[in-house]
Each structure stands twice: as C-alpha cells, then as structure tokens.
Amino acid sequence: DADVTQTPRNRITKTGKRIMLECSQTKGHDRMYWYRQDPGLGLRLIYYSFDVKDINKGEISDGYSVSRQAQAKFSLSLESAIPNQTALYFCATSDQGAHTGELFFGEGSRLTVL
Amino acid sequence: GQNIDQPTEMTATEGAIVQINCTYQTSGFNGLFWYQQHAGEAPTFLSYNVLDGLEEKGRFSSFLSRSKGYSYLLLKELQMKDSASYLCACMDSNYQLIWGAGTKLIIKP
Numbered sequence: 001d002a003d004v005t006q007t008p009r010n011r012i013t014k015t016g017k018r019i020m021l022e023c024s025q026t027k028g029h030d031r032m033y034w035y036r037q038d039p040g041l042g043l044r045l046i047y048y049s050f051d052v053k054d055i056n057k058g059e060i061s062d063g064y065s066v067s068r069q070a071q072a073k074f075s076l077s078l079e080s081a082i083p084n085q086t087a088l089y090f091c092a093t094s095d096q097g098a099h100t101g102e103l104f105f106g107e108g109s110r111l112t113v114l
Numbered sequence: 115g116q117n118i119d120q121p122t123e124m125t126a127t128e129g130a131i132v133q134i135n136c137t138y139q140t141s142g143f144n145g146l147f148w149y150q151q152h153a154g155e156a157p158t159f160l161s162y163n164v165l166d167g168l169e170e171k172g173r174f175s176s177f178l179s180r181s182k183g184y185s186y187l188l189l190k191e192l193q194m195k196d197s198a199s200y201l202c203a204c205m206d207s208n209y210q211l212i213w214g215a216g217t218k219l220i221i222k223p
Contacts, residue, residue: 042118042213043157043201090156101145101205105156 003027006091006106014114019078021109023091031094032074033103034058034066036087043090049074050096081113116140118214120202125220126192134187134200134217142207148176148187149201151216157201160187189219197221 004025013019023032034046045058047066055066063085065077078085091106117139126132138146145164149157163169163178163185175188187200199216206212 040122040215042203042215043211044213045210101209101211102147102159102162103149103157103211105158107156108154 002107004091004093004104004106006089006109008109009107010110012112012114013081015080015082017081017113019081019111021076021089021091021111023074023076023106025072025091025093025104025106027093027095027104028071029093029104030071030096032068033092033094034064034074034076035090035092036060036085037090037108038087046076046089078111081111083113086111086113116204116206116212118202118204118212120200120214120217122215123218123220125222126189128192128194128221128223130192131188131190132192132219134189134202134219136185136187136202136214138183138185138202138204138212138214140204140206140212143180144205144207144209146176146178146185147201147203147205147211148174148185149203150198151201152198160200192221194221194223 007022030051033048035043044060048056049068067075089109092103120136148160151157161176168177173190178185199218201216202214203211
C-alpha cells in the first residue's frame with residue numbers, strides 16, 4: 001500500500017458542484033501539503049499544515065478550503081468548482097525533522113470540471 | 115519575483131549522458147531539489163543541494179552554484195526508464211518550495 005493515499009484518483013464533475021479530495025498518510029509526518037499541477041506550469045501550493053491545529057494558505061488558495069482532521073488526514077475542498085480548477089492535484093507530506101525537507105507525494109487526483 | 119527556469123524538453127540517446135540545467139531567482143535560499151516524475155505518476159525525490167559543489171548518487175549527480183543561481187542534474191548511462199520529467203525546486207527564505215515547470219526528457223534507442 002502507498003504511504004500517501006489520495007481519493008478519488010479521478011473525478012469528473014460539473015461547474016458549481018462541491019468536491020472533496022482526501023489524503024491520508026501512514027508515514028507519521030506532521031507536515032502535509034496540497035499542490036496542483038497544470039501543463040507547462042510548476043507545482044503550485046494551495047494549502048499546507050504543519051500540525052493538526054495549523055492551516056496556512058499557499059500561493060493559490062482562492063476557491064479552495066482544507067481540513068486537517070487528524071495528523072494522518074488532510075482534505076481539500078472546492079466549494080463551487082469551476083472549469084479552471086481542472087488539474088492534477090497532489091497531496092504531499094514531509095518530516096519536520098528532516099533537514100532536506102524532502103516531500104513524499106500521493107499518486108495524484110485528476111479533477112475535470114465541465 | 116521568484117522564478118525557476120529550466121528547459122521544456124530535451125532528447126538524448128540511450129547510454130549517453132545528459133545535463134539538465136536550472137537557474138533560479140528566489141527570496142533567500144535554503145536548498146535546491148531535483149525530483150523525477152514519470153508521466154501520470156507522482157514526483158519522487160532525487161537530490162538536495164544546499165552547499166556549492168557536486169553531489170553524486172549512482173548514475174545521477176546534482177551540482178549547485180549559489181553565486182550564479184544555477185544548478186544542473188547530470189544523468190549518466192541513460193536508460194529508457196529515465197524518460198520522465200525532471201523538476202527543479204528551490205526553497206526560499208520562508209522554507210517554501212518554488213517549482214520550475216519541469217524538463218521532459220525523451221530517451222531514444
């Protein structure tokens with residue numbers, strides 16, 4: 001089983017619908033992140049959390065919200081999906097104690113908003 | 115503003131050597147990362163440089179020059195499985211990662 005698991009892996013929805021992407025991890029890491037990836041662009045940070053009580057906006061948080069339900073779970077919500085939120089979404093974790101700051105990514109959730 | 119530049123696409127031959135360059139401009143510097151991403155898959159960590167010089171790890175090496183804002187990833191003895199995108203990312207003064215758009219490497223037999 002993957003250490004960082006995302007559900008769903010693929011989702012097609014319509015404009016205006018509410019969507020939740022879920023992420024769970026078994027690595028025991030405190031830090032969790034949500035990124036989106038678009039063709040021709042670098043990964044862009046949406047939200048990140050350094051522990052259960054900590055939520056921080058990233059570069060492109062507008063139109064998104066998150067919930068850190070437990071150390072192992074970090075979910076991303078699109079309250080009212082729009083077509084330009086069509087992208088590949090990645091959850092990632094990192095170990096606070098690791099000096100390299102290496103990220104461990106989930107397998108990705110491909111979202112299409114029609 | 116903060117910026118990471120790397121070539122969009124490169125082509126190389128199986129068994130050869132290829133160098134993928136990355137230049138960066140960031141607010142502060144706390145290290146440079148290279149990740150590999152196969153099509154449709156998650157990025158996976160390759161290397162981390164925070165001091166100037168060359169770090170070698172098997173067939174892959176990564177170089178950093180902080181004064182020039184420059185790094186490269188060197189892949190030797192290329193194999194078909196090395197066909198992937200290679201992502202350069204720089205950690206700024208706030209310990210946030212700034213990502214390049216990635217270099218798609220195509221390996222030909």
